[in-house]
Amino acid sequence: MDLSLSTRQVALAETVRVLCEGRSDPGSWESVTSQEPGYDRALWSELLRSGLATAGFSEGVGGSGGDLSDLAVVIEGLARVPVPTPILNGLVLSGQLLAGSGQDRSWLADLLAGRRRFATCMVEPAEEPGRPGLSATPARVAGGWTLEGIVGFVPYAASADELLVVVPGATGGEEGAPLFVVEADTNGVTMEVVPTVGGDRRCHVRFSSVVVPASRVLTPTSGSTGWLFRALDVARVMVAADMVGAAAASLDHATAWAKSREQFATPIGSFQAIQHRLADSLIDVTAARDAVYDALGRLDRHEPGGVAVAAAKAFVTDACRRVTASAHQVCGGEGIYADQPVHLWHRRVASLAPELGTVRTDREAVAAALLD
Amino acid sequence: MDFRFAPEVEAFRHEVRSFLDEVMAVDAATCGDDGDLTGLNEDFEASVLRQAGSRGFLGVSLPAELGGGGRPSAFQAAFNLEVATADAPLIDTAVTLTAQPLVAWGSPEQQAYFLPKFMSGELLTCIAYSEPGAGSDLGALAMVAEPDGDGFALSGVKSLVTGSHKAQWCCTIARTTPDVPAKNGLSMFLVDMRSEGLTLRRRRTMNHWTLGELVFDRVRVGPDALLGRRDNGWRQLGAAVATEGGGMFHVGMARHVLDVLIAYVRDTVEGGQRLADDPVVRDRIAELWIELEVAERLARRFVWTVDSGQDGTVAASMAKVYATELLQRLARTATDIAGMQGSVYRPLFGSGSSASVGDGRFAWEYLERVHGSLGGGTNEVKRTIIARAGLALPREKA
Numbered sequence: 001m002d003l004s005l006s007t008r009q010v011a012l013a014e015t016v017r018v019l020c021e022g023r024s025d026p027g028s029w030e031s032v033t034s035q036e037p038g039y040d041r042a043l044w045s046e047l048l049r050s051g052l053a054t055a056g057f058s059e060g061v062g063g064s065g066g067d068l069s070d071l072a073v074v075i076e077g078l079a080r081v082p083v084p085t086p087i088l089n090g091l092v093l094s095g096q097l098l099a100g101s102g103q104d105r106s107w108l109a110d111l112l113a114g115r116r117r118f119a120t121c122m123v124e125p126a127e128e129p130g131r132p133g134l135s136a137t138p139a140r141v142a143g144g145w146t147l148e149g150i151v152g153f154v155p156y157a158a159s160a161d162e163l164l165v166v167v168p169g170a171t172g173g174e175e176g177a178p179l180f181v182v183e184a185d186t187n188g189v190t191m192e193v194v195p196t197v198g199g200d201r202r203c204h205v206r207f208s209s210v211v212v213p214a215s216r217v218l219t220p221t222s223g224s225t226g227w228l229f230r231a232l233d234v235a236r237v238m239v240a241a242d243m244v245g246a247a248a249a250s251l252d253h254a255t256a257w258a259k260s261r262e263q264f265a266t267p268i269g270s271f272q273a274i275q276h277r278l279a280d281s282l283i284d285v286t287a288a289r290d291a292v293y294d295a296l297g298r299l300d301r302h303e304p305g306g307v308a309v310a311a312a313k314a315f316v317t318d319a320c321r322r323v324t325a326s327a328h329q330v331c332g333g334e335g336i337y338a339d340q341p342v343h344l345w346h347r348r349v350a351s352l353a354p355e356l357g358t359v360r361t362d363r364e365a366v367a368a369a370l371l372d
Numbered sequence: 373m374d375f376r377f378a379p380e381v382e383a384f385r386h387e388v389r390s391f392l393d394e395v396m397a398v399d400a401a402t403c404g405d406d407g408d409l410t411g412l413n414e415d416f417e418a419s420v421l422r423q424a425g426s427r428g429f430l431g432v433s434l435p436a437e438l439g440g441g442g443r444p445s446a447f448q449a450a451f452n453l454e455v456a457t458a459d460a461p462l463i464d465t466a467v468t469l470t471a472q473p474l475v476a477w478g479s480p481e482q483q484a485y486f487l488p489k490f491m492s493g494e495l496l497t498c499i500a501y502s503e504p505g506a507g508s509d510l511g512a513l514a515m516v517a518e519p520d521g522d523g524f525a526l527s528g529v530k531s532l533v534t535g536s537h538k539a540q541w542c543c544t545i546a547r548t549t550p551d552v553p554a555k556n557g558l559s560m561f562l563v564d565m566r567s568e569g570l571t572l573r574r575r576r577t578m579n580h581w582t583l584g585e586l587v588f589d590r591v592r593v594g595p596d597a598l599l600g601r602r603d604n605g606w607r608q609l610g611a612a613v614a615t616e617g618g619g620m621f622h623v624g625m626a627r628h629v630l631d632v633l634i635a636y637v638r639d640t641v642e643g644g645q646r647l648a649d650d651p652v653v654r655d656r657i658a659e660l661w662i663e664l665e666v667a668e669r670l671a672r673r674f675v676w677t678v679d680s681g682q683d684g685t686v687a688a689s690m691a692k693v694y695a696t697e698l699l700q701r702l703a704r705t706a707t708d709i710a711g712m713q714g715s716v717y718r719p720l721f722g723s724g725s726s727a728s729v730g731d732g733r734f735a736w737e738y739l740e741r742v743h744g745s746l747g748g749g750t751n752e753v754k755r756t757i758i759a760r761a762g763l764a765l766p767r768e769k770a
Contacts, residue, residue, distance in 0.1 A: 001446060002374045003676045069373065255763050270766040275759030276752065282762050283670070283690045290669045293373035311662040360655065363662070367654035370634060370661055 003290075008066060009073045016052060016077030019043075024081045027339040032084070033199030037159030039084040047078075048114040053087055057095060061105060062112035067300040068234060069293055072241040076289075079245030082344050084200060086117065086156040088242060088355070093235040094118035094164050100227030101179050101220045107162070119160035119184075121151035121205050122356070123167045138167055138178060144214045147180060147207040157203035158191045160184050165207075166228070179218040186210055198351020232356060233305040237295050239355045240316040242348070244289045247320035250345035251281045254327035261332070274330055281326050284319035291315050307369045314362035320349045375672050377446055384432070384443075385450040391427060392458040395420050404721040407574070409581045410461035411720030414538050417461040418493075424462055425493030431467045438475060438487050449620045449675040453668075456624025459720065463621055464535050466490040466497040470543045473560060473612045477600030482562065486541070498539035498565075500530035500586050501609060507532075508753050510606060511554040515588060517546040517561065523594040524548070526561065529587050532747075536584030537574055540565055544586075545605045558605030561597045568592070579739040580719060614757075615684045616748045619671035619691030626664050626699050629737055633657065633706045636730045647709065656705050660698075667695040686762040689754040696744035696751065703737035710734050 005013070023043055032038065047053040056071030057063020071092070078085055091111070097120060098108040110116040138145045147165060157163065165180040182189065188210040191203045220227060255278055258269030268274050291312035299305045324346040328335050335342040353359070377385065398404075398412070405413035424430055433448035434440025441447065455462040467490050474486055489495035506512035515528025526546055536542065542563045549557035563570065569591040574582040600608045634657065637647035647653050674687040707714040710729050717739075718724035718732025725732065745751040759765045 001377060001672060001676045001679075003673060004680070005373075255765070258765060266769050267766050269759075270768045272752075272756065272768065275763075275765050276755040278763055278765065279693075279755040279758035282758055283694055286673070286690060287666045287670055287694065290373070290375070290673060291666060294375045294669060297374050311665055314659075315662050315666055363655050363658035364651075366658035366661055370657060371638060371648040371654060 005073070009070055012052065012055065012070055012073045013077050016074055019046065020078065020081040020083055023083050024341065026341045026344055029199065029344060030338065033201065038156055038199065038201035039086060043083060044085050045114055047085065048112070053091055054112045057099065057112055061099060062109040069296045069300060072238060072292060072296055075238050075241045076245035079242045079348060080249040082246060082249065082348055088235065088239055089120050089155045090118055090160065092238045093231065094120045096231035096234045097164060097166060097179060100231045101218045102227065104218065107181060116161040117159065118162045118164050119154050119157040120164045120166060121154050121157070123151055123165070138180065141211070145178070145180065145212045145217055147182070147210040147212060150204055150206050152204045153194060153202040154205050155200045155202050157205050158193060158201060163189065163205060180212045181216045181218065182210060182212055196351050197347045199347065200351055229306065233309045234299060236309050236313050236356050237292055237299065239352050240292045240313045243316050243320040243352050244285065244292055246345040246348045247288060247323040248285050250324045250327035250342060251278065251285050253341060254278060254330040257331050277326050277330060281323045284323050288316040288319040307366055310362040310365035313357065314359045314366070317353045317359050321353065324349050375669055377450060381446045381450050384447050385454055388429060388451050388454045391424070392454060392460050395423055396458050396460055398721060404719070406580045406719035406722050407582050409464065409534060411722065412461050420461055421465065421493035425491055430465060430493055431471065431487070431491040434467065434471055434475060434487065434491070438483055439491060444679045446675050446679055449618070449671065452620040453624045456621040457628050459628065466495050469499050470497045473543065473599060473608055476611065477608055481596065482599065495541065496535060496539045497541045497543060498533050498536045498584070500533045500536070500542050500544040502532045503529055504531050508750055510609065513545060513547060513554060513558060515546040517548045517559060520592055523592060523597065524561070526563065526588040526591040526593065529585065531585050533584040533586055536572055536586060537582065542586070543599065545609055549603050555606045556603055559602050560599040560605045560608050561593060562599050563591065563593055563597060578742065579736065613749050615678070615688040618674040618684070618688045619667065619695040622695035622699055622744060623664070623668045623671050626667060626695065626702055629702050629706065629733065630660055630664055632730045632733050633709070637709065640729070653709055656709070660702055660705060663698050667698050670694050686758055689757045692748065693751045693754045699741040699744055703734065703741045706730065706734040707738050
């Protein structure tokens with residue numbers, strides 16, 4: 001058992017903190033997130049250039065090396081500030097898919113170097129027709145494929161250079177699981193930004209008879225879909241790590257507020273009602289972070305991750321929502337103003353909660369392992 | 373981060389489990405005793421305790437220079453996890469209850485007398501700290517220890533004492549110096565339960581087993597009964613209860629109950645469908661399993677904190693609060709899922725009714741888990757500790 005952060009992880013957290021210092025202004029959040037690209041391009045470039053955002057990808061493919069837990073430390077740090085970036089979908093999910101498919105490495109190299117920005121359009125399982133995000137279907141044509149349909153809620157898709165379209169339903173067949181790399185300005189691709197609570201520029205991406213040449217279709221060999229599930233597992237834990245960073249920062253903020261805010265001529269943090277609420281938040285944050293790094297340890301050791309990842313994401317979602325809501329309660333009326341940071345963490349968690357699965361679907365994954 | 377026990381801890385854990393498989397093949401008709409918290413009679417408990425002692429399981433993490441196993445506290449934690457999972461009468465041992473203050477504060481003579489007996493399993497102790505008028509509030513302790521010859525005479529009433537009817541010795545606390553703040557006037561004592569003037573009244577709990585009320589009527593003890601320094605009891609007791617348990621016993625208990633619940637829903641058909649196929653049941657059981665993993669990680673975090681040389685007070689409090697409240701949620705959900713049949717009660721190791729399900733465990737749990745959030749420091753006190761020590765929040769104005 002070793003629950004300490006490595007020297008590298010401590011350094012990464014500190015570097016992120018210093019780099020992002022002063023980069024979050026709650027008052028300008030609305031104007032930043034209401035226009036393209038919805039994040040600070042210069043900061044994103046710096047995160048890539050410095051190798052902070054590419055931790056966990058080996059140097060051989062263009063990353064800065066280290067393990068997945070290192071990347072989680074960076075993601076936690078960005079959520080703490082908090083700053084919006086396309087890291088979860090644009091780098092983690094897209095990069096893991098490109099790396100895992102074992103195909104043409106130049107896409108991955110472009111992504112990690114910041115030459116091309118990716119957005120993954122994940123087509124969810126087809127059991128839920130009628131919901132956006134479920135209807136893109138590929139069909140073979142001479143010299144390639146065509147894509148038809150809509151993929152919903154793709155973060156920062158409108159400013160991406162490349163759309164990575166994944167169709168899990170098409171996996172396992174003779175031809176493997178196709179990944180389609182679609183240039184965002186291809187004919188037939190249109191975007192509609194959806195106003196989600198997180199301000200993370202989620203788009204409904206419509207594909208109307210979009211032709212993808214064979215050279216832009218990655219068809220991993222073998223019918224195995226392990227690489228796809230691993231990419232999803234990694235992405236899910238990183239989503240959880242982001243929520244943990246947001247919750248931890250909101251707890252820190254609420255704690256500082258409770259120490260300085262006086263009512264009845266005493267700091268409100270001396271009241272038991274406040275203390276017990278924040279104590280519960282500390283338990284939640286500690287337990288949520290431990291769930292994330294325990295799951296990452298399994299993934300880093302290449303142990304089966306599915307159940308641990310689903311369990312972590314379900315718990316982290318619940319715990320972090322409790323924590324940011326409690327922070328609001330402690331921070332009182334002042335905390336509800338837009339120029340205060342409390343809502344940034346609260347909405348960040350709300351927006352990530354249903355990302356790549358909900359508490360309900362994650363618990364069902366656990367139940368299947370226990371009861372079937 | 374790596375939450376796994378080291379391979380040698382896992383090996384030890386496996387050894388403990390094999391031992392428990394062997395000794396816990398209980399014949400309830402001859403060994404049950406619903407008047408005791410363990411559900412087992414004294415002969416059976418004494419036998420298991422001695423066997424555990426002879427295998428070197430008791431005090432595996434006590435310092436080697438005092439005769440203990442000298443292993444990291446992860447070994448003790450693995451032992452706690454397994455004994456609780458197996459319902460074994462090895463939870464409230466002398467090592468669990470009283471080794472910490474003896475190791476920290478005992479005189480060489482006290483350590484030489486008691487610790488070997490703790491580790492061989494030939495001695496049971498009890499801890500008598502609470503009083504009818506002093507539960508969470510140590511400052512309200514009223515028992516006095518007046519100078520008497522070269523020793524003391526103890527007078528007062530202690531309550532909520534687990535296992536006092538079978539313990540040979542008791543660890544207690546009393547006022548040695550009146551008229552000063554309690555912080556500076558309390559001392560700890562080790563008292564022979566056969567002492568003259570000490571009487572025991574067993575009082576039934578809501579779940580049938582008994583706790584003891586000890587009446588001290590000028591119980592005379594020698595100077596060697598003083599544990600630690602005179603008037604230093606407040607600090608010593610604080611340290612003794614700060615890290616009590618650390619949650620691993622509760623994790624083991626919860627693991628056992630969840631196993632029973634999972635077996636029940638898999639084996640039970642209602643309205644033509646397995647309970648295990650009911651989406652609501654699936655959701656709630658998955659939630660409990662996820663929370664059990666959380667509880668175990670918090671307990672492991674406490675172990676790691678201690679083994680890496682840091683103060684474990686906050687980690688122990690977090691683990692205790694979370695695990696005891698999880699046990700309550702587990703009992704509620706189990707009785708909820710099992711409906712009326714889940715309300716059929718059976719004492720631990722007692723005989724059941726054919727109307728019961730899950731071995732009558734769920735109703736027993738529903739009653740039993742009430743005290744987890746009270747004993748060993750209420751969860752309210754623990755939360756205050758977490759807030760003050762973990763978040764540096766200020767004290768409440770007097």
